[in-house]
Amino acid sequence: MDKQALTGAFGIYTTVWIQKGRYHFMNSISIKSFILSIIFVAFALEGYIFYNFFENSKETISKLLQTSIQTDVLNLKHFMEKNLKQKDINFIASHIDNIIIINPTVKDIHILDSNKNIIYHANIRYEDYNHSTQKCLPISKITNTNIFTQQCYSFSIKTFHGLQAKYYYANVYIDEAYTHGLIAQQIRKILVAFLVSAFVFILFLWVLSKIYIITPLEKLRQYAYYSRNPPKNFFVKEIESIRYSLNMTFKRLQQEQEELYNLSTKDPLSGLYNRLSLIEKINWLIAKNKRDKKEFAIIFLDLDNFKNINDSKGHAFGDKILLHIAQVLLKTTRENDIVARLGGDEFVVILPDFSNENTIIEIAQRLKEKLSLPFRIEDEEYQITASMGIAIYPKDGRDVQTLLKNADIAMYKSKELGKNNFQFFTNAINKAVQEKIHMQQIIKDALQHNHFKLYYQPKVDIKTKKIVGCEALIRLIDPVEGIIPPYRFIGIAEENRTIIPLGEWIIQEAVAQIKKWEQTPLKNIKISVNLSAVQFQDPKLLQKIQKYTQDIDRSKFDIELTESVLIQHFKERLNIIKNIKKLGITLSLDDFGTGYSSLSYLKDIPFDTLKIDKAFIDNIYTKDDLTFINMIVGIAQDLHMNVVAEGVETKEQLKLLEEINCKEYQGYLCSKPVPPKKFEELFSLGCV
Ligand code: C2E
Ligand code: CA
Ligand code: CA
Secondary structure, X not given: OOHHHHHHHHHHHHHHHHHHHHHOOOXXXXXXXXXXXXXXXXXXXXXXXXXXXXXXXHHHHHHHHHHHHHHHHHXXXXXXXXXXXXXXXXXXXXXXXXXXXXXXXEEEEEEEOOOOOEEEEOOOOOOOOOHHHXXXXXXXXXXXXXXXXXXXXXXXXXXXXXXXXXXXXXXXXXXXXXXXXXXXXXXXXXHHHHHHXXXXXXXXXXXXXXXXXXXXXXXXXXXXXXXXXXXXXXOOHHHHHHHHHHHHHHHHHHHHHHHHHHHHHEOOOOOOEOHHHHHHHHHHHHHHHHHHOOOEEEXXXXXXXXXXXXXXXXXXXXXXXXXXXXXXXXXXXXXOOEEEEEEOOEEEEEEOOOOOHHHHHHHHHHHHHHXXXXXXXXXXEEOOOEEEEEEEEOOOOOOHHHHHHHHHHHHHHHHHOOOOOEXXXXXXXXXXXXXXXXXXHHHHHHHHHOOEEEEEEEXXXXXXXXXEEEEEEEEEEEOOOEEEOHHHOHHHHHXXXXXXXXXXXXXXXXXXXXXXHOOOHHHHOEEEEEOOHHHHHOOOHHXXXXXXXXXXXXXXXXXXXXXXXXXXXXXXXXXXXXXXXXXXXXXXXXEEOOOOOHHHHHHHOOOOEEEEOXXXXXXXXXXXXXXXXXXXXXXXXXXXXXXXXXXXXXXXXHHHHHHOOOOEEEOXXXXXXXXXXXXXXXXXXXXX
């Protein structure tokens, strides 16, 4: 194999690798290719060694041949010089023939006389051999290389016939077939040795790498991919270290997975199940109970006033309470009940099996009792209660979301009904809650898209029958539902505190109306605006009222308040009310007579007007029915207060009110609340 062919083959082979490598993994070759390349290099190396070995043995052979020829030639020369005479040529013939027979390298020997005529030739084996074509080299020029190409060598023989020297020549013919055969035989031997050793070497290397590298690596690959059936120890250090590292990694991964699972299924604060695993468990129960046609119950628990505790005592303290609750829940429930914390102060208890609804009631009752027991934190005694809602699978929901939502709805109802209790989910509760949710959305949209309008209901001077003022009453004009009356949304707006921005809008709108009327005949009309108790939760209420009313004559602006405003934070709110009054705004006590201790407020708060609730007006048919109203009117007069009778619908009612000197009335008898334009018309026409 010559060198060029070798590098050429190697070149092709490496390009194939690189292309393969690019296709699969950039810059990396497979172990298989790597070993094949080692074999290839080893093969080339072995080839090179064997080639040299062949050259050496060829040289040895040629040396051997050369020596044997030279020895024979030397012997012959010596023998002939000693014995050759013209006559006795035959005497040496047997000697020559002997050489030819014994030395297979020598094919023929010609003896020539001084005139170069052949006087003897052996030619025992090749009779038709044409010697004349052969050119002969002097025997001294015989070398390792030309012995295989040069067929004829000659030498001269000097004999003496007496004193006269005579020259003879001898041509020695080499048996080319024999010498070439010798070389061919050597090549064959070496080739066989080369092939056998190469094959054995490749096989050995292949088996070794298969056992110790390829198979272990494949096992490792499978282990890494499927992460199961860890393989046993490997012989090769590096592979064994990879196996060990993989083992350790998988162990660590498993640990981390377990920790993660715990983290993802348990609530870190209470150790109870979290929302995720609760959902999983409910789903599992649904599947199971669907098959078994059985029921299970969900109790949704929300702590009462927890937000206040959290806000006043801090979150760390709140966490302690939550932990206490978690422990109470675990202690109070049975072993196969599921207790979870949904987040915040919301907990869920699942009763996977119960005999009848009484069992649920008993458990809920027990929870209520145990939860409301006093407990100690940091040497102080506390008490907390919870409101609960109960939903039952499948009647209250067939999927997790519905069940949890309905239990939540029932809990909400339980809160509404005074907290520290439980409530089963019912369709009626559901409807009410749905309506509430729907309304909340409508209010939100209305605030965004200006769907609110202020209507005005006249207040009429009973004596002159002139419209002297009006009450601004809000209307929600929904694009789908039309006009929505306040009873459907005021309560909800109060609950979610949207009454605060809404109330501000009402004040601004009423002020704007006063301004519009300033240059018209309605310039003296006083507008009363209702203020909700929730608006007093806004610490900036006073400043806002001051700001919004700064551009008008405040004596034309009146605020109607009900007693509910003063149920909580009496002192603080009384102060605000007094300050409003100081601004020059007048105050009306709304729905008078329906509250708790109406009269007592009159001495504390400087009200300008008393509005007698419609309920009292509804019941007056004769003068006898007027006793109560009469009394109120009397007190109002004594205190220099105005009196407005609300909800006057009939002329009879008006007549009776007139008789007792009630100053003003408001009611359908004059008009329902109307939009500003309509109010202007009413004003010019007057009321009865
Ligand atoms: P309210 O402040 O007592 O308002 C008087 C309510 O009685 C008004 O109902 C009015 O339309 C109604 N009314 C007046 N005269 C008659 C009558 O002769 N017959 C009958 N059947 N009803 C009469 P409305 O407008 O539905 O408001 C109901 C309640 O909603 C109000 O009671 C008030 O508490 C609240 N509200 C209305 N508008 C506002 C507002 O702008 N802000 C606040 N915070 N509450 C408002
Ligand atoms: Ca009112
Ligand atoms: Ca009223």
